[in-house]
Amino acid sequence: MDILGSAQNRNVQGEEQQKLDVLANETIKESLKFTGRVCVMGSEEDEEMIPIPAQYRPGKYVVLFDPLDGSSNIDVNAAVGTIFSVYRRVSDHGRGSLADILQPGVQQVAAGYVMYGSSTMLVYTTGQGVHGFTLDPTIGEFLLSHPNIVTPAVGKYYSVNESNFARWDKGVQTAVRGFHGDLPEYIQGKNSRYIGSLVADFHRDLIAGGIFMYPADKKNPNGKLRLLYECAPMAFIAEQAGGAATDGEQRILERVPASLHERSPLVIGSRDDVRFVADTIARVRDSALQAVGRPDRRS
Numbered sequence: 580m581d582i583l584g585s586a587q588n589r590n591v592q593g594e595e596q597q598k599l600d601v602l603a604n605e606t607i608k609e610s611l612k613f614t615g616r617v618c619v620m621g622s623e624e625d626e627e628m629i630p631i632p633a634q635y636r637p638g639k640y641v642v643l644f645d646p647l648d649g650s651s652n653i654d655v656n657a658a659v660g661t662i663f664s665v666y667r668r669v670s671d672h673g674r675g676s677l678a679d680i681l682q683p684g685v686q687q688v689a690a691g692y693v694m695y696g697s698s699t700m701l702v703y704t705t706g707q708g709v710h711g712f713t714l715d716p717t718i719g720e721f722l723l724s725h726p727n728i729v730t731p732a733v734g735k736y737y738s739v740n741e742s743n744f745a746r747w748d749k750g751v752q753t754a755v756r757g758f759h760g761d762l763p764e765y766i767q768g769k770n771s772r773y774i775g776s777l778v779a780d781f782h783r784d785l786i787a788g789g790i791f792m793y794p795a796d797k798k799n800p801n802g803k804l805r806l807l808y809e810c811a812p813m814a815f816i817a818e819q820a821g822g823a824a825t826d827g828e829q830r831i832l833e834r835v836p837a838s839l840h841e842r843s844p845l846v847i848g849s850r851d852d853v854r855f856v857a858d859t860i861a862r863v864r865d866s867a868l869q870a871v872g873r874p875d876r877r878s
């Protein structure tokens with residue numbers, strides 16, 4: 580079917596597109612444009628917002644998506660996913676505007692992901708808990724297999740790309756040392772698991788308990804992940820499952836995006852673990868400020 584390998588193209592983020600990125604992106608747009616429910620779309624793979632074509636009726640929702648997350652995993656047959664986020668439009672007519680898209684995550688009416696793993700799962704929330712469905716290929720339907728997912732307050736796992744360790748702030752390094760079991764005040768060392776596919780890493784941590792992080796680093800000063808297509812939808816799901824999500828300082832769902840492809844650091848997962856990371860970042864920063872004679876940021 581010629582679906583593996585590079586499409587010999589770069590997306591708006593300057594990343595090499597895989598053939599499956601392009602196919603997934605086109606498939607989602609084609610599936611939504613004629614429904615009469617959507618006024619505008621936004622995709623991680625498209626530079627501009629995507630209005631509904633003139634021949635179709637625009638609807639009242641905005642849909643944002645990362646069509647194929649974790650695409651570096653495609654050619655090695657590891658898990659990848661699709662992430663989506665739905666908002667109600669704020670404009671009252673027409674084919675949608677940037678204002679309809681640039682809404683804080685708290686305004687989402689639905690968010691979810693599909694994970695193409697050892698089985699295919701759909702996990703979603705509409706603000707009334709998180710529910711997981713597994714595809715039964717014999718009947719072609721998603722069946723409710725994980726009703727009311729609740730993530731443990733403290734997790735077993737931490738998931739972060741530790742090859743970036745030397746490029747992180749001291750606060751993030753200290754928190755990760757805590758997960759190694761190196762901080763005397765934080766004795767719950769964790770097991771490390773990292774796939775490099777947000778959907779797959781997040782899903783494991785959601786079910787088994789754990790924390791996923793993609794902090795800012797010297798190469799990615801604003802983090803790597805995209806606020807609208809990755810961080811906000813996952814944050815909505817995490818909070819609905821009893822977890823938490825922050826950029827290190829601010830709740831992800833309260834961040835107001837300034838642009839379509841804005842990036843953000845992300846710390847997400849089990850509630851107490853996320854709090855530990857945020858507290859550690861704040862503590863290390865405050866003691867660094869005090870050491871140079873400046874008041875801490877809370878005073």
Ligand code: AFP
Nearest residue numbers: 648649650651652740775776777778
């Ligand atoms: P790709 O879709 O380019 O593989 O990026 C995936 C991703 O956005 C997210 O799913 C991963 O968590 C993260 O990037 C992995 O990034 P690193 O390869 O830098 O760890």
